[in-house]
Amino acid sequence: MTEYMDELDAFSYREKIAAGAPVLIPAGSIEQHGRHMPLNVDVLLSRAMAGRTAKQIGAIVAPPIVYGYKSQQRSGGGNHLTGTTSLDAETVIAIAKALVLEFARHGAGKIGIINGHFENYQFLYEGVDLALRELRHGGTEDVTVMLLSYWDFVDDRTIDELYPDGFTGWDLEHGGVLETSLMLHLFPERVDMTQVDDVPPAELPNYDVLPVRPELTPASGCLSSGANASAEKGKLLLDRATSAMAGAIAAEFDLTDSGT
C-alpha cells in the first residue's frame, strides 16, 4: 500500500494511524531554481525524501507544504525574483501548527517534518512549539515532533565523494550539485542540463541587507553551478540521506519494526 497519505482513502489511513504509523510532513516552497529546473524543486525533493524515508520505517507521508517562507538572498537568491512565491512567517508558522494539531487529533503521536527549503526551518520550529504548547494545555503530553532538514543527513564522507574539489557549504547549494543531482535521479524529465549556468559560486556578504541588492544574485538565480551534477550522485544522496533519516526517526520514536 502506498505511503502517501494523499493517495490513501480515509479508512486505510485510519488503520495505519491506529497501528501507530508516524506521519512525515514534507515542507517545500515555490522558488526559482535557475533555468534548468522547475519552480517546485523543494516540494518534489522534500516529498521524495519523505517518501523514501517513510518506506523504511512504515510511516505515512502527509501532503506537502507547497508554499514556504520567503527566499533569502544568501540561501535562495532572494524573494524579489519573479516566480518565487512565498508566504509570510506568520502563515508558515500557522500551517505547521495546524498540521501538528490535526495529526495529533487523528491520533498520531509521532510526527516528523522533512524540510526541503532552508528558509522554512525556524518558522516550522515555532509552529511545532506552539502546537505542542496548546496540546499540553489541553492535557495531551504524548505527541513528539522531529524537525529534519534532509541535507543535514548527508555525512562528511558523502560530501567528500560528491565534491572532490571542495564543498562551499549548504547555503550556496541552491540550484547546485545537490538539488540538481537529486532531480536528475528522481525527476530527470524536469531537468534540462543544457540550461545550467556553469559559473563560479556566488559571493555573498556575511550579513543580509534589505531591500536586497539584486546584483548580488547571479543571473541564473542559482548560487552555485549544477554542472557537476549527475543522476548517480543523486541516487547516492537519496540513499544516504534517507537511510540516515530513517535511522534517526526510528531511534527517536523507538520504532521496533521497520516498514517496507
Add this chain to the structure above:
Amino acid sequence: MTEYMDELDAFSYREKIAAGAPVLIPAGSIEQHGRHMPLNVDVLLSRAMAGRTAKQIGAIVAPPIVYGYKSQQRSGGGNHLTGTTSLDAETVIAIAKALVLEFARHGAGKIGIINGHFENYQFLYEGVDLALRELRHGGTEDVTVMLLSYWDFVDDRTIDELYPDGFTGWDLEHGGVLETSLMLHLFPERVDMTQVDDVPPAELPNYDVLPVRPELTPASGCLSSGANASAEKGKLLLDRATSAMAGAIAAEFDLTDSGT
C-alpha cells in the same frame, strides 16, 4: 509548453507573465471522501479543472492550495473525521492574501481562484479582498481577481442529464456522483467503485450544531452515493464546466486570443 507553473522554470514563467497570461490558483483540501476515493480529491479536481480551463485561455496554473478550511458536516461530513486535515480560517485567508500579493508582485494583473472545496470560499474571498486593499494602499489598482467554484459552472441542462432521478443540491454532492465521475474520468486508478457505499443521501438539519453530532454523517463519510457515477459523466462535467469557466474568465479579463 505546460500550463502548470510548478513544472515551469522561472525564466519560462517570467515570459508567460510578461505576455499577460492570467494565473489560476486551484484551492483544494485534504478531506475524507469515503472508502472509494483518496483524501486529496479536492486538490486533484481543482487542479485539473484549472488546468483544462487554463489550456483554453492561455493561462498559467499556480501550484494548488493543498490544505483548506475545515470540513463542515452539511457539506463535507465534518472536521471531526480522522483523515480530514484542515487549517483555521485565519490561515486560509492569509494564504489567499499572500498568493494574490505575490502574483501581483510578479506582474500578474489577472488572477483567478478555482475553488474545489465548498468550505473554502468565504475565506478565499476575504484573503482576496485584503490583498486588493493592501495593493490599493500601495497605489496598485490594476489587479483583478475572480473567484470561481467549479460546480457553479455546471448548467441546469447538464444537471438534468447527470441526475435523471432528480438533483439533491451541491451541498450533498460530497463524495457523490459529481466528484466520483470526475475522478473516474481523470484519475481512474484512484477510484475503487467496489467500495462505494450506495445508500440514500444524508439527511442533515438546516442549521449547524457544534460540536457536531457524529451520527448525522453517514458511515462512509459521503453525503450521497457515487454509485451512479461514470467516466462519461465525468468527461461531460469536465468539458462543460471548464468551457464555461474559460468563457467567463476570457470575458471578464477581456482576453482577445485564447490559448493552446
Add this chain to the structure above:
Amino acid sequence: MTEYMDELDAFSYREKIAAGAPVLIPAGSIEQHGRHMPLNVDVLLSRAMAGRTAKQIGAIVAPPIVYGYKSQQRSGGGNHLTGTTSLDAETVIAIAKALVLEFARHGAGKIGIINGHFENYQFLYEGVDLALRELRHGGTEDVTVMLLSYWDFVDDRTIDELYPDGFTGWDLEHGGVLETSLMLHLFPERVDMTQVDDVPPAELPNYDVLPVRPELTPASGCLSSGANASAEKGKLLLDRATSAMAGAIAAEFDLTDSGT
C-alpha cells in the same frame, strides 16, 4: 419578564442562566437596503427573529452583533457602497468566539446564533469552532452552539405562498420581498414603500470578481424588488420561521418545557 438581555439587570439575568435558559445571539450588519429601508435591517430582523423564538422556548436574547462581515455583491450589493459599514473576517470571528466564551463563563451551555446577514455565516461558524476548541482545552465539554440563518427556516410551502410567480433564491432576496415584508410587519414606521425601486431581479454572474464591477448592482442597491411585500407576508414569515427555529432549538437542546 423580558427575554432581551440588554433590558435585564444582572441579577435577573443570573437567575435565568442558573435556571438553564439558552442564549440566542442575533447577528446583523449595517448594510444599505435600498431607498425604502434603513441601514440596520439585518440587526432589527435578526433581533426580532431571536426575540420571537426566545419567547417560545424560554431563552434569553443577547445584545445583537451590530456590525457584520462585508457585503458581497452577489448577496448584498457589495461593500463598495456608501453606508454599508463592515468588519474584516478576523474581527467577526473574534466577536463570535468571545461571545461564546463569555456566555460559557456565565454558565450558559446552550447557545444559538440567529444570523440575519448572509455573509456572516462562515465567520460566525469559525468563531464558534475556535471557542469550543478553547473550551475543550480548558476541560469544558458541555457547551453546545447552534448556528441558524432565519431564512433557512422558511419552508417550501411558505415560499410558494409568498412568491406565487416563482422564487429566485435567497441570494437575491437582499432588500426584496422577504426583508421588506418582515419590516412592514415589525417596524412599519421604518419602511417607505413609495421608495421601492420596482425593477426585475439583478442578474449577477455565478462567480465573484474583485474589485467589484459597480454597474452589476442595481441603482437601488436591492437585488430584487420589494414591491410585492406586505405586512401580512411579514407576519406569515415571522410566525413560520420562528416556530420552526423554536422547534429545532428545543429538540437540539432537549428543552422539556417551553417559555411563556
Add this chain to the structure above:
Amino acid sequence: MTEYMDELDAFSYREKIAAGAPVLIPAGSIEQHGRHMPLNVDVLLSRAMAGRTAKQIGAIVAPPIVYGYKSQQRSGGGNHLTGTTSLDAETVIAIAKALVLEFARHGAGKIGIINGHFENYQFLYEGVDLALRELRHGGTEDVTVMLLSYWDFVDDRTIDELYPDGFTGWDLEHGGVLETSLMLHLFPERVDMTQVDDVPPAELPNYDVLPVRPELTPASGCLSSGANASAEKGKLLLDRATSAMAGAIAAEFDLTDSGT
C-alpha cells in the same frame, strides 16, 4: 430627519455625508450595573450622549459599539461577574480601526468616538491610531478623529452641584449618581430605584490584582450608591456634557454652522 444612522436609508445617509456631516460613534459595553439598572447602560448612555451632541452640530450618530472591553474591578466591578460580556483588547481595537476606515471610505473626514465605558478608552485610541496610519500609507491625510469620554465634559461647577457632600472620582461612579441620574432622565422605565443598594463607596486598592479578589467588589456590583440620583440631575448632566462636547467638536472640526 433623524441623526441616527441606523434609522436612515443609505441614500439619505449619503446626502448627509456628502454635505460634510461629522460621524459620532458611541462606544458602550454589556456590563452589570447593579440590581437597579440593566446590562446595557453604557450603550444607552453613550448613544444618547452622541445623539444630543449630534443634534447640536448636525452630525450623524453611527450604530453603537455594543460589546466593549473587559470590566476592570477598580472602574466597573470586574469581568468575573456574570452578565458582564466583554471582548478582548485586540477585538475592540479592530472594531475601532474598521469603523474609522469604513467611515473614511464613505467620505467622512470628521469622526468622533463618544465613549461611555471607561475601560474602552485606550483600545479605541489604538484602533484609531492604526486606522489613521493605514490611511496615511494609502495617501489619505484628511481624516481627523476625536475621542471623548462624556464624563470628562462634566465641569467642576456641575460636580459641585451634583455631589454636595463631596465627589469621590469618576472611577467609583460605576452604577452611582452619574449613570443612575442619566438613566432616570433618559430611560426611567429601565431603572428601579427600589433596588438601589445604598452603601458607602467601595474601597479599592490603588493597584490591580488578577485574578481579582471578588470580595473587593460590593455585592451590588456598583462602586458607589445611586440613591442620591434624580432625573433632574440627569437632565443637568446631559445638557452640560453634550453642550460641552458639541462645543469642542465644533471647534476642533471648524464647523461653521450648527445643526437643527
Add this chain to the structure above:
Amino acid sequence: MTEYMDELDAFSYREKIAAGAPVLIPAGSIEQHGRHMPLNVDVLLSRAMAGRTAKQIGAIVAPPIVYGYKSQQRSGGGNHLTGTTSLDAETVIAIAKALVLEFARHGAGKIGIINGHFENYQFLYEGVDLALRELRHGGTEDVTVMLLSYWDFVDDRTIDELYPDGFTGWDLEHGGVLETSLMLHLFPERVDMTQVDDVPPAELPNYDVLPVRPELTPASGCLSSGANASAEKGKLLLDRATSAMAGAIAAEFDLTDSGT
C-alpha cells in the same frame, strides 16, 4: 546577592524562585523627556522603583520592558515626536503575556508589574489577563499578578510636601517635578538642570484628537516644568513610593518575612 535577575546566573536565579521569591517586572518606554533628561527615563525609574521595592520584600527584578506603548499627547507629549520610539498595543500586550507565562513556567506564582509609563497600563493589564486565562485553561490556578504604577503610591501628604503651590495631576507630570526629582536623586549624571524649560504647565484639551495637533505640546516636550525638582524630593518620592509598594505587595502576596 543582587535583586536584579539580569545580573544573576541561572542557578542562583533558580534558587531564589524555588524559595518563593516574587518577580517584579519594570515596564518603561523610550520617550522624549525634554532637553534636560534622556530618552530612557521611564526605563530607569521603573527599574529603580522595582529594585528598591524588591530589596524590601526579597523579590527579584526582571529585566525591564524597554520599549512601551505609544506616547499620548495628554500624558507624554505625543508619539509624533522624534526620539519617542514605541510599540503597537498588540505587541505590548504580547510581551506582558509572554513574560507572565514564562515566569509562571519558572515556578513563580507571585508576579508584579511596576509600570513607569502611563500609556502602558491598559495593555499590560490585557497581557496579564490573557496569560492568566491561558494558564487557567492549562490547569494552573496558583499564579497571581499585581499591576502597579509607582506614582499611585505617592500619598496625598507627600504630594502636599512636593507641590506646595498646588498639584496639577499626574497626567501633566511628564518631564516635571516627579520624574526630574527622581532622576536627580538616582541618576544625577543624566540630568542637566540648566536645560529645564521653566514654563507653565501645558493646557491640553479634555479629549484626544488624532492626528495630534503638534502645537498643543510645549516646545520642550515636557507637560510641566521640572524647575522645582530636587534630589531631596526625589529621595522622598522614592522612599515613600517603594515603601508603600512593598507594603501592598507583601500584603497581597502574604509574604511573611521581608528581604534584606
Add this chain to the structure above:
Amino acid sequence: MTEYMDELDAFSYREKIAAGAPVLIPAGSIEQHGRHMPLNVDVLLSRAMAGRTAKQIGAIVAPPIVYGYKSQQRSGGGNHLTGTTSLDAETVIAIAKALVLEFARHGAGKIGIINGHFENYQFLYEGVDLALRELRHGGTEDVTVMLLSYWDFVDDRTIDELYPDGFTGWDLEHGGVLETSLMLHLFPERVDMTQVDDVPPAELPNYDVLPVRPELTPASGCLSSGANASAEKGKLLLDRATSAMAGAIAAEFDLTDSGT
C-alpha cells in the same frame, strides 16, 4: 557625546539623526549562560558590539531588544530551562518591525540590527521585511536595513588563534570561549571563572525534537566549555568583529566619514 540613544536627550538625538547617523539596534535575549555568567549575556554583548561599532562610524545605538526568541537546544540549551525567558516568534517579529518603522519615522534611513542571540535571526529578518513592505506601500523607498550577527564577523584567522585545538562551530559556542572571553574583557565583574563547568562539547543530534529531551543539554546549560576563555581573547574578538562590522556598514551605507 555618547553613542547610546538611551543616554541622549531627544534634542541631541534629533541632531544626530538629522545629520544622517545610522541607527544600530542590539538584539539580545534573557537566557541561561551556565553557572559562570549572568542571564543577560546576549544583551550585554550585542549592546557592546553595537557600541564599539557605532563609535567607529558615527552611529547611534538604540536601546536593546532585551527579550528574544526561544532558546533552542542545539544553539542555546533549550527553552525548557528555568531562567531562560523568551518571546514567541510573532512578538519578536512585531518588535523588529515596529523599531524599523519608528526609526524610519524619525528620519533614519540607515538601520542596522546587531544580533547577539542566534535564535533571533530569522524573526528579526521577517520583521524588517514586513516593515520595509509597509514603508514601500506608504511610498517610502529610502530606508535600508542591515542584519548582522556579530560572530559572523570573526574571521578564520581569528578563529585559528582562539581555538588552537580546533573549532567546533558557532552553534556550540553557547556559554563557551567566545561569549566568556568577551564578557571577561567587557564585564569581568559579571563572570565567575571558578564556576565554569569544564566538560567536552555537547553532542547534539542533527535535528530538533520537541518536546526537547532535557538530558541532551549538559548540566551547566553551556554547550561547550569556557575554561579556555580569557580577557585577551575577548579583546581580540571585540576588536576584530567590530572593525569588520564597521567596515561592512560603512561600505553598505556609503558612509564617507567615520565617527569619533
